[in-house]
Amino acid sequence: MLSHERVWAAIDALAARYSLSASGLAKRAGLDSTAFNKSKRLSSDGRPRWPSTESLAKVIEATGSSLDEFMSLVKGKVAAASDRFLAQPASVPLIGFAQAGVGGYFDDAGFPVGQGWDLVELPSRARDGLYALQVQGESMLPLYRDGDVLIVDPTAKVRRGDRVVVKTAAGEVMAKLLERQTAQLVSLRSLNPEHPGREIPLRDVEWVARIVWASQ
Numbered sequence: 001m002l003s004h005e006r007v008w009a010a011i012d013a014l015a016a017r018y019s020l021s022a023s024g025l026a027k028r029a030g031l032d033s034t035a036f037n038k039s040k041r042l043s044s045d046g047r048p049r050w051p052s053t054e055s056l057a058k059v060i061e062a063t064g065s066s067l068d069e070f071m072s073l074v075k076g077k078v079a080a081a082s083d084r085f086l087a088q089p090a091s092v093p094l095i096g097f098a099q100a101g102v103g104g105y106f107d108d109a110g111f112p113v114g115q116g117w118d119l120v121e122l123p124s125r126a127r128d129g130l131y132a133l134q135v136q137g138e139s140m141l142p143l144y145r146d147g148d149v150l151i152v153d154p155t156a157k158v159r160r161g162d163r164v165v166v167k168t169a170a171g172e173v174m175a176k177l178l179e180r181q182t183a184q185l186v187s188l189r190s191l192n193p194e195h196p197g198r199e200i201p202l203r204d205v206e207w208v209a210r211i212v213w214a215s216q
């Protein structure tokens with residue numbers, strides 16, 4: 001059941017998932033920076049004030065999330081959605097996207113191996129197998145900016161609408177939205193609307209791994 005408290009809690013949780021404040025989330029969505037302030041959640045006479053459907057649509061689009069993802073937060077599944085990769089304090093290997101395509105950094109299943117990795121501290125805990133990719137350039141705008149760090153979990157199940165990292169047999173590494181995956185191909189949508197989507201034959205895909213967190 002929708003409630004005023006849960007809808008606003010979901011907005012706060014979505015902001016936290018992208019390391020944003022409520023005002024930062026509003027700005028990213030093209031709204032007034034005060035649109036999601038706590039002072040705006042009640043009218044002057046104390047009645048609940050709800051966010052508009054237009055505001056919610058803009059937030060979902062700006063973060064690259066989905067209505068299903070937002071509704072899972074409304075239903076109180078915040079910890080399961082944002083912290084499912086947490087297990088123990090750790091640093092994780094960090095490498096740039098350009099280096100990742102060179103070879104020698106991953107095994108056939110997409111786990112980090114080899115030499116040349118830096119380390120990055122996570123703000124919380126992490127289970128074995130996670131690694132970090134640092135965004136380089138502007139091809140992933142507006143969702144990810146140059147310098148952002150993406151935490152990737154090669155063991156996580158991937159589903160339609162997930163943000164994923166894909167490595168091809170030709171050595172290309174990219175972050176996209178997974179539209180569908182069949183026995184023949186992987187269909188991807190670009191995070192940047194100025195870049196076209198991709199359909200890659202499955203035989204040309206080395207691995208697909210889910211992005212579970214982003215530092216922004």
